[in-house]
Amino acid sequence: MKKVGVAILGLGVVGGGTYTILTTHREFYQQTQDLDISVENVLELRRERAVELGIDESKIASNIEEICSNPDVDIVIEVMGGVEPAKTFVLKALGAGKSVVTSNKELFCKYSHELENAAKHNHVGLFYEASCVGGVPVIRSLLDNLQGNEITSLVGIINGTTNYILTKMTNDGVTYAEALKEAQRLGYAEANPTADVDGYDAAYKLSILSSISFHKKIPFSCIHREGITGISPIDIQYGKRLGYVLKLLAIGKNTPKGVEVRVHPAFIRKNHPLASVSDSYNAVYITGDSVGDVMLYGRGAGAEPTGSAIVGDVIYCATHTRYRYSTFENTENAKPSTKFISNFGSVYYIRMNAEDKTGELAKVTAILSKCGISVAQVIQEESDASGNFKAPLVVITHMTREEAVNKAISAINENCDSTVVESVIRVVS
Numbered sequence: 091m092k093k094v095g096v097a098i099l100g101l102g103v104v105g106g107g108t109y110t111i112l113t114t115h116r117e118f119y120q121q122t123q124d125l126d127i128s129v130e131n132v133l134e135l136r137r138e139r140a141v142e143l144g145i146d147e148s149k150i151a152s153n154i155e156e157i158c159s160n161p162d163v164d165i166v167i168e169v170m171g172g173v174e175p176a177k178t179f180v181l182k183a184l185g186a187g188k189s190v191v192t193s194n195k196e197l198f199c200k201y202s203h204e205l206e207n208a209a210k211h212n213h214v215g216l217f218y219e220a221s222c223v224g225g226v227p228v229i230r231s232l233l234d235n236l237q238g239n240e241i242t243s244l245v246g247i248i249n250g251t252t253n254y255i256l257t258k259m260t261n262d263g264v265t266y267a268e269a270l271k272e273a274q275r276l277g278y279a280e281a282n283p284t285a286d287v288d289g290y291d292a293a294y295k296l297s298i299l300s301s302i303s304f305h306k307k308i309p310f311s312c313i314h315r316e317g318i319t320g321i322s323p324i325d326i327q328y329g330k331r332l333g334y335v336l337k338l339l340a341i342g343k344n345t346p347k348g349v350e351v352r353v354h355p356a357f358i359r360k361n362h363p364l365a366s367v368s369d370s371y372n373a374v375y376i377t378g379d380s381v382g383d384v385m386l387y388g389r390g391a392g393a394e395p396t397g398s399a400i401v402g403d404v405i406y407c408a409t410h411t412r413y414r415y416s417t418f419e420n421t422e423n424a425k426p427s428t429k430f431i432s433n434f435g436s437v438y439y440i441r442m443n444a445e446d447k448t449g450e451l452a453k454v455t456a457i458l459s460k461c462g463i464s465v466a467q468v469i470q471e472e473s474d475a476s477g478n479f480k481a482p483l484v485v486i487t488h489m490t491r492e493e494a495v496n497k498a499i500s501a502i503n504e505n506c507d508s509t510v511v512e513s514v515i516r517v518v519s
């Protein structure tokens with residue numbers, strides 16, 4: 091039986107989950123994989139956390155150097171999160187000839203070029219399944235099973251916190267602030283929720299997933315990113331009336347004209363498979379030229395789902411001798427030949443607050459028409475009887491371009507004294 095020693099850097103939620111899976115399944119992996127996987131070291135400042143998990147004090151390393159020089163450690167698992175000191179520790183481990191398994195999306199997204207060079211140079215493996223969509227096996231599906239395809243697009247719900255918040259707003263009609271508070275109470279959202287609600291977490295993951303899908307470096311800086319903080323329940327309710335569900339989508343498309351990569355709230359039809367992905371669940375909908383559409387669904391976060399992805403990488407690493415690296419030239423920036431499309435095409439939902447007076451709707455539609463935007467549907471509510479003459483006016487456009495919509499919104503806000511554009515949401519078909 092092959093002996094495999096691992097070290098775990100960080101015993102937070104994911105580190106603890108990984109330790110638990112490895113220890114409770116040790117015999118199972120001996121029987122099924124012919125591997126004896128033992129945790130030889132942990133690196134954690136809070137000794138009491140290690141003790142709480144039942145880790146022998148002799149396994150607690152004082153520093154990364156102790157782990158790098160431990161001949162019984164073959165694989166280092168980095169689950170600390172953040173860029174530093176994780177980056178320094180991973181580079182030291184790779185330099186010491188240890189393979190690395192990481193769940194760190196920010197680190198991998200921003201520095202995969204440096205980490206991968208170090209891994210190649212030292213002839214060791216670098217695995218990152220747990221960096222994207224937790225327990226959902228999307229990375230190895232793309233790297234292995236789907237390699238026979240040209241991947242043309244991927245559309246994902248890849249952040250559980252925002253999916254929980256939007257689901258709560260949709261089902262219970264609560265405000266963003268109320269749903270966020272509940273997400274924090276349940277431990278989905280951090281005290282500082284910026285990384286999730288402003289779309290950074292989804293954009294790190296999209297950068298990683300689209301790079302491996304399209305065989306091109308897609309840097310984080312090239313991703314158009316919008317979060318969910320400005321979403322109002324009224325838009326969710328209008329969306330419902332129109333047969334749509336609101337989601338924070340991560341979209342990557344590889345077209346002959348260029349690459350489109352964006353994270354933003356979007357309406358999708360309620361019969362789209364992604365529409366039923368609720369609460370904190372994640373899913374990625376991938377389209378390949380041979381396979382057609384594939385959807386992977388499951389838990390995108392949490393101790394054991396993410397630990398499952400990490401342990402899968404440990405077993406893969408221990409049972410493979412030829413390590414694979416990126417299929418593209420992995421540099422810090424995209425190649426100059428990669429064209430990114432920002433003026434992308436979409437259907438748009440535009441909600442205005444308009445005074446209910448003769449000619450106002452005609453003015454708005456004239457501006458849309460002048461900007462080349464064709465209207466597919468209009469909802470105009472009656473103004474109320476309380477002396478408030480403003481009433482919601484909702485327009486769904488036909489397929490148009492981002493620049494045309496931006497031009498039309500500026501023109502409406504400038505030229506229609508009695509109409510204000512309150513929200514604009516893309517509709518993804």
Ligand code: HSE
Binds near residue numbers: 249250291
């Ligand atoms: N905070 C992330 C989410 C999980 O809510 O999906 C880790 O990426």
